[in-house]
Amino acid sequence: MFEMLLIEGxxxxxxxxxxxxxxxxxxxxSDVVNFAQGEMGMLATFVAYxxxxxxxxxxxxxxxxxxxxxxxxxMAIEICFLRPAKEPTVLGLLILTLGAEMLLMGLAGxxxxxxxxxxxxxxxxxxxxxxxxxxxxxxxxxGVFVLTAVVMVLLFLFFRYSKLGIAMRATQxxxxxxxxxxxxxxxxxxxxWGMSSLIGALAAMFFAARSVLDPNFMMEPxxxxxxxxxxxxxxxxxxxxxxxxxxxxxxxxxxYAWPEWKPIVAFVVIILIITVRPSGLFAKHxxxxx
Amino acid sequence: MDMKRDYYEDIELFKSGTVLFWSIxxxxxxxxxxxxxPSYNIYLFNIILVNVILAVGLNILVGYxxxxxxxxAGFFAVGAYGTSLIMMHLHFPFPVAIILAAxxxxxxxxxxxxxxxxxxxxxxxxxxxxxxxxxxHVIGRWEIFGGRMGITAPPLDLGIPGSAWSLVLxxxxxxxxxxxxxxxxxxxxxxxxxxxxxxxxxMSIRDDDIAAEVMGVNLTIFKTMSFAVSAFYAGIAGxxxxxxxxxxxxxxxxLILSILFLVMVVVGGLGSVLGAIMGAxxxxxxxxxxxxxxxxxxxxxxxxxxxxxxxxxxxxxxxFSGIAxxxxxxxxxxxxxxxxxxxxxxxxxxxxxxxx
Numbered sequence: 001m002f003e004m005l006l007i008e009g010x011x012x013x014x015x016x017x018x019x020x021x022x023x024x025x026x027x028x029x030s031d032v033v034n035f036a037q038g039e040m041g042m043l044a045t046f047v048a049y050x051x052x053x054x055x056x057x058x059x060x061x062x063x064x065x066x067x068x069x070x071x072x073x074x075m076a077i078e079i080c081f082l083r084p085a086k087e088p089t090v091l092g093l094l095i096l097t098l099g100a101e102m103l104l105m106g107l108a109g110x111x112x113x114x115x116x117x118x119x120x121x122x123x124x125x126x127x128x129x130x131x132x133x134x135x136x137x138x139x140x141x142x143g144v145f146v147l148t149a150v151v152m153v154l155l156f157l158f159f160r161y162s163k164l165g166i167a168m169r170a171t172q173x174x175x176x177x178x179x180x181x182x183x184x185x186x187x188x189x190x191x192x193w194g195m196s197s198l199i200g201a202l203a204a205m206f207f208a209a210r211s212v213l214d215p216n217f218m219m220e221p222x223x224x225x226x227x228x229x230x231x232x233x234x235x236x237x238x239x240x241x242x243x244x245x246x247x248x249x250x251x252x253x254x255x256y257a258w259p260e261w262k263p264i265v266a267f268v269v270i271i272l273i274i275t276v277r278p279s280g281l282f283a284k285h286x287x288x289x290x
Numbered sequence: 291m292d293m294k295r296d297y298y299e300d301i302e303l304f305k306s307g308t309v310l311f312w313s314i315x316x317x318x319x320x321x322x323x324x325x326x327x328p329s330y331n332i333y334l335f336n337i338i339l340v341n342v343i344l345a346v347g348l349n350i351l352v353g354y355x356x357x358x359x360x361x362x363a364g365f366f367a368v369g370a371y372g373t374s375l376i377m378m379h380l381h382f383p384f385p386v387a388i389i390l391a392a393x394x395x396x397x398x399x400x401x402x403x404x405x406x407x408x409x410x411x412x413x414x415x416x417x418x419x420x421x422x423x424x425x426x427h428v429i430g431r432w433e434i435f436g437g438r439m440g441i442t443a444p445p446l447d448l449g450i451p452g453s454a455w456s457l458v459l460x461x462x463x464x465x466x467x468x469x470x471x472x473x474x475x476x477x478x479x480x481x482x483x484x485x486x487x488x489x490x491x492x493m494s495i496r497d498d499d500i501a502a503e504v505m506g507v508n509l510t511i512f513k514t515m516s517f518a519v520s521a522f523y524a525g526i527a528g529x530x531x532x533x534x535x536x537x538x539x540x541x542x543x544x545l546i547l548s549i550l551f552l553v554m555v556v557v558g559g560l561g562s563v564l565g566a567i568m569g570a571x572x573x574x575x576x577x578x579x580x581x582x583x584x585x586x587x588x589x590x591x592x593x594x595x596x597x598x599x600x601x602x603x604x605x606x607x608x609x610f611s612g613i614a615x616x617x618x619x620x621x622x623x624x625x626x627x628x629x630x631x632x633x634x635x636x637x638x639x640x641x642x643x644x645x646x
Contacts, residue, residue: 112606
């Protein structure tokens with residue numbers, strides 16, 4: 001029982017972490033907390049659903065098409081909504097992304113209605129695979145672990161070695177200096193949003209495979225993932241994933257002991273931890289200088 | 291245009307005879323409103339006034355002190371449940387009950403203000419968001435709160451229930467007058483608070499908390515006080531809201547409601563009492579009236595139904611209010627960061643020197 005809870009918690013936590021990484025990438029580069037992240041993933045998942053059910057495309061075609069849509073959606077939101085805002089405040093950015101969230105949620109509700117649907121996903125929660133004798137995991141869990149590991153390694157390589165990744169880090173450190181060095185900062189922001197939307201869409205499809213598909217289905221996972229990201233420290237990508245894992249395990253064990261308090265245990269833990277460590281567990285806390 | 295020559299000019303309630311005249315006219319209009327309004331509209335006005343109280347309170351926190359709260363639905367719920375439960379179980383008269391409930395909300399505001407001392411930006415947003423959700427779930431789980439089914443508000447008794455002093459208010463119109471009086475008092479209270487030492491301390495924290503601390507503003511006291519005052523307003527608004535709708539369940543106090551409250555303040559204009567009022571009126575009207583039956587709107591309604599039939603679903607058209615609100619939020623941040631208050635200021639400046 002203990003191992004079951006632990007592994008399930010780790011799997012959910014990895015999914016939170018993956019989605020939290022999507023939030024963290026945007027925050028890292030442009031200091032924007034993207035509250036529309038959940039709904040961007042939700043819309044992408046609905047597009048996958050629509051392509052598969054209405055047009056009858058097979059999964060292996062619908063999947064890349066959806067990822068392409070997710071990238072374009074992220075870029076479109078950056079170009080249409082964030083770029084025109086002139087020197088917005090933290091609160092202004094919050095309202096902007098919340099507005100995008102309500103917009104996307106409204107659009108999805110308008111198009112697909114509020115009833116819950118089953119999302120046909122390649123990996124199922126109910127099919128077990130024996131990895132080595134006596135130890136079986138369901139496909140979904142394996143998929144999440146593999147995907148998270150792959151995304152983490154790719155992101156690490158990307159930020160460490162690729163020109164674009166270095167440009168992103170430069171933009172995060174000092175926007176003006178990056179501009180002077182010849183980095184097209186605005187383009188970097190768009191690409192960041194595209195990337196983040198891509199990762200978010202991947203995670204969202206995993207969430208949809210586990211629960212149901214309706215316009216609200218990403219609200220709770222998004223808040224958890226955001227909380228996980230804050231827990232790990234929004235600026236450190238490995239920290240975010242570790243935060244997600246901690247959150248997933250805590251939630252699963254608490255959920256087992258006191259099922260009725262499961263929805264809020266995550267937030268109580270978060271509030272307690274960020275009160276002690278205001279920038280999360282793994283990020284450097286910068287003291288503001290005058 | 292707004293030059294102040296002495297302290298009295300800063301604190302006086304009405305800047306000029308014109309303002310006095312229009313204020314009195316507005317109050318007269320509001321107090322005689324039930325004479326020429328159908329009953330459903332009075333219900334709408336009640337909701338608007340409740341939201342005005344809340345927006346003015348939230349504006350103290352967000353607009354004047356520069357903190358972020360995504361958990362005000364939680365304080366709102368504490369006010370609503372607190373007032374009703376105190377009246378039901380302890381049989382206190384309404385004024386005592388609502389003030390007690392608002393004080394409980396203020397205490398919670400003080401508690402959530404403590405972590406806020408160390409948090410800012412997204413971290414504060416997630417902490418307050420977590421608080422709001424926690425309140426919602428706690429209320430939903432405990433039997434004394436009526437659980438998931440919600441509770442019905444008791445009769446609104448201004449005096450002592452069951453005695454000769456009993457004075458029960460019935461119907462939307464009587465509740466309207468009660469809310470109107472409380473709203474006017476609280477709005478004037480908020481406006482005056484901002485002209486005192488406390489209000490100036492709040493504003494200095496918003497502008498730069500380190501500079502404020504250097505100037506001798508005690509951040510611990512004033513940040514938590516701002517949360518407490520704001521929560522107090524939310525508690526009063528919640529207590530009244532319970533009687534306006536007369537039936538409520540925990541899941542009506544969700545995150546969307548917190549977002550809506552924040553939107554009211556931002557759309558109206560941060561750091562201005564008038565702005566908060568305008569924002570609350572506009573957003574509540576849109577949410578509860580104009581966008582509720584969007585297919586019945588002239589011109590636009592037919593077009594939207596046609597669009598729905600072509601590309602979307604007609605049944606999903608109810609989601610149009612979300613789309614409209616989202617667009618308003620985005621447009622306000624992009625085009626008019628000062629909100630409706632900014633537009634108002636520009637109109638005023640334009641007409642001040644009109645022919646030229």
